[in-house]
Amino acid sequence: MLNLQVHTRNAPVRAFAIEHGCTIGKDASCDISVKGMLVGKLQARIVRENNAYYIEDQGGIAATLVNGSPITRYGPLTEADQIDIGTTTMKIVRSATAAQVAQPAQTQPASAAQQVDSPASQGTPPTAAAPAYIQMSSPPGTTAADAWSSNPTSSAAQTPAISQVRSTGSAAPVNAAQFDVQPVAPRASVPAPGKVAVEALLRMQPAHAKKTAAQDLPVAPINSPHGIELRKKAHMKVIAALDLRRLNVARMEDDELRKTVNAALDEIFTHDSSFRTPDIPVETLKKSVFDEIIGLGPLEELIADPSVSEIMVNCHNEIFIEQSGRLTRSPVIFTDDRAVLGAIERIVAPIGRRIDESSPMVDARLADGSRVNAVIPPLALKGPSITIRKFSKRKLVGEDLINFGSMSPEMLEFLHVAVQQGANIIISGGTGSGKTTLLNVLSSYIPDHERIVTVEDAAELQLSQPNLVSLEARPANMEGKGAVHIRDLVKNCLRMRPDRIVVGECRGGEALDMLQAMNTGHDGSLTTAHANTPRDCIARLEVMTLMAGLDLPVQAIREQICSAVDIIVQQSRFSCGSRRVTHVTEVSGMESGVITLQDVFVFKEEGFSEQGKIQGKFVPTAYIPDFYQELVRRRIPVNTEIFTRMD
CATH class of the missing domain: 3.30.450.380 (Beta-Lactamase)
Incomplete structure (x- = not known):
């Protein structure tokens, strides 16, 4: 066990007994709270490895110092080490020294926990207190609040998350011999922990606190x-x-x-x-x-x-x-x-x-x-x-996305028709939101008689059409030469007589080449981009186009985007892990130099279920996109009821 004394300017000294590990930072969920403008929410953590303790810096404007030097990882920690974070200093106390003083401490007439529980002491503000040791080990899934509520009369030793041990009430400088590192049980006559003790308990460990990554997991x-x-x-x-x-x-x-x-x-x-x-x-x-x-x-x-x-x-x-x-x-x-x-x-x-x-x-x-x-x-x-x-061993189809709740049947029907009829589509979303999975599904709707060229950094697409060419970028060799970037491949695929161009992801200057391809007869092209909303996707396309290195006016870039892109599909990943298509949006034109967008389908959130899963429904906006109206004028049979159908 590692015993820490925490010294903070203008505050009482605190002491902690760490068994498996702990987190340090200014976030309320951290085991050891350290205040300061430059301190990170999770500034550092202490981990136990092979019966030794190590401290790891987790980031923050202020550096984590050990013995005056900034560290990334340091250990094993010993009594000679001093940890400094902002204005807080942590010193390691030898456990044997602290244990030796347990007997004298037990001869006191009443422990601090008992004193704050008595009626007389509850009405008196506590004086500057010496440190109380806090036990940092807990069974998985157990919180401090759970322990108190399940058995209010349990002893401090039985409180699994954090055990308030002993405070001498003395304002004198702290010595390891002034306190006991062993938990002290309250007297049986005390029915519940006192108000001060409960407040201290909740302050140290909120009810919603989770098991930290620093703590050990049961291992085989x-x-x-x-x-x-x-x-x-x-x-x-x-x-x-x-x-x-x-x-x-x-x-x-x-x-x-x-x-x-x-x-x-x-x-x-x-x-x-x-x-x-x-x-x-x-x-x-x-x-x-x-x-x-x-x-x-x-x-x-x-x-x-x-x-x-x-x-x-x-x-x-x-x-x-x-x-x-x-x-x-x-x-x-x-x-x-x-x-x-x-x-x-x-x-x-x-x-x-x-x-x-x-x-x-x-x-x-x-x-x-x-x-x-x-x-x-x-x-x-x-x-x-x-x-x-990882990707599913079985290739997903549109019906799978409906079963997963990622989109509605009406949205899938609209996107199916859009791909078949040659609409240029950009799938927008954050990291891990399911963009590549959706791109795979939509690409499967490209007719078999068309020639497809795919361009990717690392091959992920799983298309099954017969007339398919897959290109993959190549990094530089050991001499730093021979790299083939994704932009070079997009340029080259224009010479390969493609009907459709599918770019795995636009990250930079290749966005300009992709827009030019969409504007020069390669209708029905698809790609993905990182953005949080359809409007953000337009702004991101503008930035990526500027990354091509050409000094183009923003107005010209917006005109290129407006004429090239037909539909933006916004995919989002929620905090519960659910993935939803939140917007299907048409790029409808320009007004006063600004690209106008019109939502066709949206996902309306309705809160979270008892299991913590996002709830909501997919609804049409009753707007019939220009793309569909053009199909109607060309006498191509399409179902316009999907834009007004409400389940």
Whole structure:
């Protein structure tokens, strides 16, 4: 346990007993509250690793200082270390010293908790108090308010989230010998915690406070320190065995390598009894080591899980996943940073990408089409980082989006007709809002007899039309040459006689080339862009067009956008993880130099359900877009009732 004294200017000294970890910052949900204009909402956190404590800076204008020097990560923490954040100083107290004074403290006639509960003391303002130790360990999902409400007469030792321990009421300088680090139970005659104690409790831990990422998760034996040591030991033995046989692993086919490693593991586990432990089955250990040597280590089981849509590796022992739109921490971990680097290299090598100190970032994809981004030190300060955006093994269709509640049947019918009849569409939305999924669905409505050229940074689109050409951008080689940017591909695809151009995402100057393509006969082109509203999407297109490097007047850019873009589909991801098409908007013209937009369908929010899910309905605005009116004039049969139909 780590004992901290927190000294803040013009405030009583506070003391905390930290078991697993804690968060520090000025946000009310932080375990240790630190005030200051330059202090971040989450300024730092203390984590426990292998029975030692480390402090990690989480960002803020003020630096987190240890012994006067700014840190990103520092540890193990000892009694000689002093932490400074703004005007707050934290000192580490030796637990043995604090424990030795527990006996003298218990001889006092009444504890501080008892004193504030008495009628006499409740009417008297408390004097400047010496620190009270606060216990920072709690069972998962339990809050302080829950503990008090479920058993008001429980002792401080039974309060799982935070235990108010003892305050001497003395304003003298604080010494570790003045207080007891052990929780002290209130007398049985006291029916409930006093008002002051409850207020202090709620101030330290709001009822809505969540389990922090700094706290340890229950881990399987295979991920325990002992399990990690066994995995490392087996891994090294396999490498030594293959080296002794003088096998050239680099030239082996995948199947041959799998058989060789599998045989080596069988031989090692058969002859070495040290790998046989009661809590870790040999088969589990073998699979873990095999995955780390041949595959992507612990990520293999996450990739195989269809409920996981995104995998985020912050460092070797910190992996988060997204399930049903919610982020949670996964209990699986890598053995060390080298294992993460090995997984990254196995991802990027088959597609001709590279990652090293001179090129520490890379975009890649897995064999199933999942998108991968990797960053390594020196850019990634905590260690190699991987982000994997998974895609459904089954290609989604429009009916799936209706079943998910992402759009209404009327919206899908309108977009289906718009794609078939050659409307130029931009899908707008934030990161992770489902733009690529929607682009995949809409692209499937392009008629089979048309020639399609797709342009992407990393191939994600899954089109099935027969006349299809897929282009992918290429990064620079080791000499920094040979890069082919997405803008070069958009320019080149104009010479490939496309009927439709589908750009995975416009991020920069390629937006100008895309607009020109839409204006020069390539009707029905589709792309995506990052923006929060349809109006923001127009502004973003203007900025991206200016990034092409041409000194174009804004009026000319707006005229290009107005004549090129027909429809903007706005996709949003809500806090509950739900994804909705919130606007289907037509670009209707220009007035006084400003592009005018007209909503065709909108999503009207109606609050949240008891389960925390967004509620609302998709409604038409009764506006029949010019695009549909043109189809009617051309005597193309279309259903205009969808613009007035209300369910």
